[in-house]
Amino acid sequence: MARILLIEDEAALRHVVGEVLGEAGHEVLLADDGTRGLTMLERLPPPDVVMMDLFMPKIGGRAVVARLRANPRWRALPVVLMTGAVYDATDFPPAGSYQVLLKKPFDLDELVAAVTSCLASR
Amino acid sequence: MAALFDSDEEPSLVIGAEDAVVSRNAAATDLLGEGPVRPEWLAGGEAMVDAADGWPVLLRGEVRGHVSGYRTLRLRDVTLARCREAADRLTAGHGALLAVEPDPVLAVGDLGRIVYANPAVEALLGYGAGAVIGVRMDAVFGRTTATGVRGFLAAYSRVAGEGAALRCDGTSVPVEADLRRIGADVERFIAVRLRAPGAQVWGPAEAEVRLLLAGVHDHGIFLLGPDGRVATWNAAAARATGYSAGEIVGQPCEVLYVEEERAAGHAAANMARAAAEGVLRMEAWRRSRDGGRFWADVTLTALRDEAGQLRGFAKVLCDASARRRAAEAQRALDAAEARNRFVRTVAHELRNPLASVKAITHLAARRARAGQAAATQAATLAVLVNEVDRLAALVNELLEVAQAPEVSPRPVDLIGLIAGIWPGPVESTAGGVPVAGDADKLRTVFLHLLANARKFSPRGGSVRVRVDRRGGCAEVTVADEGIGIPPDELERVFEGFHRGSNLDGHDPGGLGLGLHIAREIVRAHGGRIWAESGAGTTLHVELPLANGTHPAD
Structure with missing residues (x-):
């Protein structure tokens, strides 16, 4: 059982990923964009894993990861990136600043496994 | 690091990672100061730079061995070699004629150095045969600067005046000088004609013209008689077409036209247009001697005498195949x-x-x-x-x-068309607004506009639709009370895949292609579409009214 912050602007995906992780026994906090995700991080006790979409309006995944890695409080937080984009190095955070890359569309098992591997690596 | 310089006499630089200069020897510093390295040199090519004394020099780079990631770049000054090549080129066709020119005539190239001088110059200034080639302009005319030369070459100008010219032995000789810029965009010279003060009037300007024609090496320049027969021919024209002067002078210029243009009578038509309009510029296929085709950039200029009588045509022809x-x-x-x-x-x-x-x-x-x-x-x-x-x-x-937005035009009444897809009122002061268009395609346009307006409207906000005539056009406006469009995005919304930066995390859904599709269809109808934003967004579509409808009826 872990606390997971899920930042995803796609409502349907946020809903279903939240349900799947909930059924797997995790507590899931939902944020619908990067700004709200960062606000929740500031106000709540740190989660165990942050999952986020790469392309979001306003603050995207790349910028959120940069903010996490710049802050000593969140530097060690495992990050799972989710994206449907075709790989383009300029849009991705630097290698090593995130732990798992989940390519959309993904399997539920891949989703749960991504969280599990993050928790195991802590 | 010094071991990397293989000679202290030659200007050499040590280049490290990312082409950064690691160090330079004294000769390189003397030549370039702390100036940057040109990429052409690293590729073994040539580039012109201003030397420390302000005068341009042409340098060729030569990259030597790699020593643990470092390279040595040696620079060779090829300024003089280039001047001599230009001199050979300028002398090749017309040297014999210029040699008997009584006035001293010389030409200065973009390096600020003499690239041509006839024997009269050598006699006046005391240089041995060919020795004046490459001499810098200030060595003859004293106060001249590199900036002055550059300015003279940049814009056409002509200057005449009296002064002194410096001879080879350091003495000076009084001269009157007439300087003018000659040459095309590709290669320009300053032509200088000298004479002793008080001597007879300037000789004919033919010397400069010959220099000009010979010097232009990638533009064929030739004259046609009023009947279209070739009267003169230069080396570049021969190179571009394969015809020698002997083969083509006297022939109608039609021989240079490709078969279908010749059959359509284009040669005569082009000359008639040039005669009527003064000058005709075009790009077209032309035929070379071996029957092949090349893409030519052609300027045809009508030449008239003082009485306005047509004396012929000047034709400038450039092989633009590579550009095409x-x-x-x-x-x-x-x-x-x-x-x-x-x-x-x-x-x-x-x-x-x-x-x-x-x-x-x-x-x-x-x-x-x-x-x-x-x-x-x-x-x-x-x-x-x-x-x-x-x-x-x-x-x-x-x-x-x-789908290609091809239009099969039929009369369509825009009021009826929009009323058929919009449940709300359609405002109009006109009885009918007929345009010629494809009803299905136009319906798609307004479906996208209306769907957009509804999508971006706040709950309870209204969408106003107006259809009117304005001038010879039909204008449809769709106005919503939504969040509007930031001013710098007003045009981008039509580019496709656009997502407003002010959506605040709200995903409008779709690919953002609706307005793009609408624009393509409107354009195919000869109309235009634009967005305006203030309180909410107003989209305007303007379409030409159907033929035969008077704006006032």
């Missing part, structure tokens, strides 16, 4: 890049709903296996239905883009 090929290759590359970007964006946009559908179906299947209650299934399946609808709409949008 390069432009075509670039267009193909751009198209391929645009296609790739499109496909990447579409793939990305489709994967989001697909990810939801995949996750939901897997979740539903898992719950079904576990025999969970139908109520949870129903909620999840509702999300699924929504996402599948979205995917279908995305695919439809894509197909609309793929």
Whole structure:
């Protein structure tokens, strides 16, 4: 059982990923964009894993990861990136600043496994 | 590091990673100061730079061995060699004629050095045969500066005046000088004609003209008689077409036209147009001596005497085949890049709903296996239905883009057309607003505009639709009370895949192609579409009224 912050602007995906992780026994906090995700991080006790979409309006995944890695409080937080984009190095955070890359569309098992591997690596 | 310089006499620089200069020897510092290294040198090519004394020099780079990541760049001064090449070229065709020219005539190139001088110059200034080639202009004319030379070459000018010219032995001789710029964009010279003060009037300007024609080495320049027969021919024209002067002088210029243009009488038509308009510029296929084709950039200028009588034509012809090929290759590359970007964006946009559908179906299947209650299934399946609808709409949008917006025009009344797809009132002061167009395509335009307006309207906000005549045009406006469009995005909304920066995390759905599709259709109808934003957004569509409808009726 872990606390997971899920930042995803796609409502349907946020809903279903939240349900799947909930059924797997995790507590899931939902944020619908990067700004709200960062606000929740500031106000709540740190989660165990942050999952986020790469392309979001306003603050995207790349910028959120940069903010996490710049802050000593969140530097060690495992990050799972989710994206449907075709790989383009300029849009991705630097290698090593995130732990798992989940390519959309993904399997539920891949989703749960991504969280599990993050928790195991802590 | 010193070991990397293989000679202290030659200007040498040590180049490290990312082409950075690691060090330079004294000769290089004398020559360049702390100036940067030109990429041409690193590729073994030539580039012109200003030396420390302000005068340009032409340097060729030579990259020597690599020593643990460092290279030595040696620079060779090829200024004089270039001047001599130019001198050979200028002398080749017309040297004999210029040699007997009584006035001293010389030419200065863009390096600020003499690239041609006739024997009269050598006699006046006391230089041995050929020795004046490469001499810098200030060594003859004293106060001249590199900046002055550059300015003179940049804009056409002509200067005449009295002064002194410096002779080879350091003494000076009084002269009157007439300087003018000659040459085309590709290669320019300053032609200088000298004479002793008080001597007879300047000789004919033919010397400069001959210099000009010989010096222009990639533009064929020739004269045609009023009947279109070739009267003169230069070396570049021979190179471009394969015809020698002996073969073509006296022939009608039609021999240079490709078969179909000759049959259509284009040669005579072009001369008639040039005669009427003064000058005719065009690009067209031309035929070379071996029957091959080349893409030519042609300027045909009518020449008239003082009485206005047509004396013939001057024709400047440049082989633009390479330019055309390069432009075509670039267009193909751009198209391929645009296609790739499109496909990447579409793939990305489709994967989001697909990810939801995949996750939901897997979740539903898992719950079904576990025999969970139908109520949870129903909620999840509702999300699924929504996402599948979205995917279908995305695919439809894509197909609309793929359809060519070809128009089969028929009379369409815009008021009736919009009333048929819009449940609200359609405001108008006109009885009917007929345009010639494709009703289905136009319906698509307004469906997208209306759907957009509704999508971005706040709950309870209204959408106003007006159809009116303005001048010879029909104008439709669709105004909403939504969040508006930031001013710098007003044009980009029509580019496709646009997402407003002020959506505040709200996903409007769709590929953002609706307005793009609308614009393509409107353009195909000869109309235009634009957005205006203040309190809310107003989209305007302007279409030409159908033929035969008077603006006032």
